[in-house]
Amino acid sequence: MSNSKPTMFLQDTSEVEKVFQRFDRNGDGRISADELKDVLKALGSTSSPEDISLMMQEIDIDKDGYINLKEFSSFIKPKESSDGGINELKEAFDMYDENHNGLISANELHQILNQIGQSCTVQDCEKMIKTVDADGDGCVSFDEFKVMMSNNNK
Known part of the structure; x- marks a missing residue:
């Protein structure tokens, strides 16, 4: 598929x-x-x-x-894409996961967004993460990231 x-x-x-x-x-x-x-x-x-x-x-x-x-x-x-875009999605996730712990924190999101010219606060990033943080750990895992991106593409 x-x-x-x-x-x-x-x-x-x-x-x-x-x-x-x-x-x-x-x-x-x-x-x-x-x-x-x-x-x-x-x-x-x-x-x-x-x-x-x-x-x-x-x-x-x-x-x-x-x-x-x-x-x-x-x-x-x-x-x-033959793999359903998983490789590209993983590359995008890894770009945000700067410390490579398998989670995107509000601080990591804040840093990347500011590097690309998006002005936002860490608190704004915490709110963004909260909307997709299914397990409530305050971070976005790869599985949560996949769900978020598949919802954005619908």
Whole structure:
């Protein structure tokens, strides 16, 4: 059975545009390799110049050296995946689980959201976690994360 690949979990066009605008730091309507590198660095990635180049090649469909909104949207839209998107979901979870203990705490969520430009408090993050925290431990486990993401994709 094949399910949607929940790569970035953006369904709404306005959500896609907001994320695109965060990547497009100079506001010229396109994402350069340097802008992509800066965002990945802010997310904690240590991508090499070769990795950035490969990502640009994959996403830049018209091969003009930049990622436009249409290319960006095509890249992050859910695609079919043979594992139902579990690998991509685990990668997303691991990005938030900075101490790799199998749980996302309010502090970890707060740190990542602020790194990507979302201003929120730790208390805001605690409220977000509470909405999906089925076992009441104050953190989000991978199973709770899967449920949350599958609900977001419906």
